[in-house]
Amino acid sequence: MSSSGGAVVAMARRAERTIVQTLREAGATSADRAVPLSAGRPGGRMALRRLLRREAVRESGDRYWLDERAYEAMRDGRRVRAVFALIIVAAILIAIIVFGPMRANAQTPALRPDQAAFRDLYEELVETNTTLSEGSCTLAAERMGARLLAAGYPAADVRVLVPADRPKDGNLSAVLHGADRSAAPLLLLAHIDVVEANRADWTRDPFTLVEEGGYFYARGATDDKAEASVWVDTLVRLKTDGFRPRRDIKLALTCGEETADTWNGVEWLLREHPDALQAGFALNEGAGGQLDAEGNRVALNVQAGEKLYQDYTLELTNPGGHSARPRKDNAIAAMSRSLAALGDYDFALELNPVTRAYFTAVAASSPQYAADLRALTAADTPDAAAAARLSAANPVWNATLRTTCIPTLINGGHAPNAQPQRVTANVNCRIFPGHTIEETQAEIARVLNNPAITITPLGAPDPTSPPPPLSPAILDPIRQIAGRIWPGVPVVPTMSVGATDGRFTNKAGIPTYGVTGMFGDPDGGGTHGLNERIRVRSLYEGRDFLFDLVKAYAMQR
Structure with a gap:
């Protein structure tokens, strides 16, 4: 709240009798517990309208109606301590009457x-x-x-x-x-x-x-x-x-x-x-615009295409047994080893027209990584060493370069003194356009390297399609209007890593x-x-x- 708003609230707390009198002068009566819409100046009325969805005040007909607690104070004239609704309603009305068109929020310029x-x-x-x-x-x-x-x-x-x-x-x-x-x-x-x-x-x-x-x-x-x-x-x-x-x-x-x-x-x-x-x-x-840590505009992104979302359920079972007689094929340990292998695995590097355009544009505004970004896009096949450095520097870049699959949930065991008989895990994948759910499942199985683990796609498959074309008819108006509003900010095509x-x-x-x-x-x-x-x-x-x-x-x- 602005300093002037804080002073109003403080004044309300110090002089509740003055508050009640002010409410009455504004038009509130003990009979109808309402304040006419004509109370105060136009700027103040607009501020009050912005509170209509709060619990303290509502609009009906041509009046603002006070809540029950504020009405009780009006009717009986008694002191009400720590009554949130009365404080807020009184503060706003005093601001309207005393301070006139002072804005309810002084942090932003006046709105058109x-x-x-x-x-x-x-x-x-x-x-x-x-x-x-x-x-x-x-x-x-x-x-x-x-x-x-x-x-x-x-x-x-x-x-x-x-x-x-x-x-x-x-x-x-x-x-x-x-x-x-x-x-x-x-x-x-x-x-x-x-x-x-x-x-x-x-x-x-x-x-x-x-x-x-x-x-x-x-x-x-x-x-x-x-x-x-x-x-x-x-x-x-x-x-x-x-x-x-x-x-x-x-x-x-x-x-x-x-x-x-x-x-x-x-x-x-x-x-x-x-x-x-x-x-x-x-x-x-x-896609939207990117700001840096200081709030400066970095780029205006335009999304064309997105990765395919898919969950897989992994399950591993064995007979279990007493924890005092452990087995070498402990289900939790075995599942953990396979999931660790999947966590360490990088799917193949890929670029499509949208992601190539994205990295080309990013290179122009990222001098620290410009050499690697140019190496990434210079040839038909991405430069593996450059891609590794870029992936380590920015998780979004890594996700833009390949399919990603990570464990997100795991559940196993049934008693603290028993070997687990069943372990399940969820693996969440964001699949690069052009690859199928079945193809990705086969690659997961290869990386897990444990035929005892069953892999089941979860839910109905999402639709897949190639990225839509980024033609001049689409990009030119964006560039022209953005250039007028935000001169010098590049327009960058992107592929969404989400859905x-x-x-x-x-x-x-x-x-x-x-x-x-x-x-x-x-x-x-x-x-x-x-x-x-x-x-x-x-x-x-x-x-x-x-x-x-x-x-x-x-x-x-």
């Missing part, structure tokens, strides 16, 4: 009106819980759909598509029609489900958007509600601006990307509502590219972990970049 509208949309989506355990993608889709309808989209062009047997896993489909119906549509794709977040583990409530220290914090702040919010905001702006694209612009906000082993919205849409996704090409998550919904759309014949224009910290920003965050500056800059990019693609011939 269009940015303020976007922030409200972003906050609403982020604060709609969409975890598998207790959230609802359907509610999030309905809320975003309502914003499109309010912008003037016909109801026929905005659909919330919900599987009959999964009522909370809804998806939003929308379209802005273009002038040339023969032109292949552009698809804006993002997922609105998020991974689980335990409130007790986080520094801040993961399902409340917090702006602090130049960052937005929340589950989904980046993955993937940042881009999902930008896509909705883009369609709203295009509609209100009266923009008529040459080609249709389709929007698909989907559920189930984070839990694809359970259910996936893109798979379901391709099967049940293919018209929602059919397009000439798609923009998706998968996105692009694996389904690419397989369906929709070339899908990961591009967000949002620059992230080198530590990953807590994505899938604690205290997920995105730089405020990065979000607003990425929004501007994507808006211009969508317009450029929409008018392309």
Whole structure:
């Protein structure tokens, strides 16, 4: 909180009687426990609106309503110690009345009106819980759909598509029609489900958007509600601006990307509502901008293609026996030796057009490794010595150069005084494009070198496809717009070492590219972990970049 905000809270704590009087002067009464929306100055009212989703205040009709504890203080006039809601409501109202248009967050510059509208949309989506355990993608889709309808989209062009047997896993489909119906549509794709977040583990409530220290914090702040919010905001702006694209612009906000082993919205849409996704090409998550440790922009990445995700279950059994009479073929010891061999093993070095372009671009901005990077890409066959040094220097480079398979889970034994009869392990592989699950399984078996260990692929296989082409039609608009917004920052093609919904759309014949224009910290920003965050500056800059990019693609011939 700013120093002025801290002073307001301190004043509230020192003089509760003054607080109650101030609330009354603002329009709150003991009869209706409400403050008129007209209270305070416009800048202050905007700040108060940003608290509507907190427990202390809510909006109904033309008033802000105080929570029960604040109302009790108003009704009885009694002193209430350590009442969080009263302190917060009073502090905000005093700030509105006394300090006028002072911003609620003084850490960031004043927002443009269009940015303020976007922030409200972003906050609403982020604060709609969409975890598998207790959230609802359907509610999030309905809320975003309502914003499109309010912008003037016909109801026929905005659909919330919900599987009959999964009522909370809804998806939003929308379209802005273009002038040339023969032109292949552009698809804006993002997922609105998020991974689980335990409130007790986080520094801040993961399902409340917090702006602090130049960052937005929340589950989904980046993955993937940042881009999902930008896509909705883009369609709203295009509609209100009266923009008529040459080609249709389709929007698909989907559920189930984070839990694809359970259910996936893109798979379901391709099967049940293919018209929602059919397009000439798609923009998706998968790559953003890179910042260094000092916050300087290093590169803007564009993802084309991704590795294949596959888990394998390993199992080893033997008769076991009493621990006082040990066997040489102890199942835990034998499995451990084989897993250690797999951990030490490097799959073959490989380059494809995307990864070759990636390392070529990285060489220009990494003087420390430039010689090795050039040696890596100079010949058809990668230089093994250079690759070894690069792999040791950067785990992402290592993962970009080859298939990787590592043990991630192990379980064995049934009693502390008995030899194990059964040991299982999970091996997680990220398979380089062009290789099959069966081929990788055979290589794992060779490395384990123990025919007693059974290897079973886990789950249905993910679709595989070659990387989509990085043609000038795709790259040129990105380079031109990025060059205007971030002069001198290189645009770097990448292959994702993780997995996105692009694996389904690419397989369906929709070339899908990961591009967000949002620059992230080198530590990953807590994505899938604690205290997920995105730089405020990065979000607003990425929004501007994507808006211009969508317009450029929409008018392309």
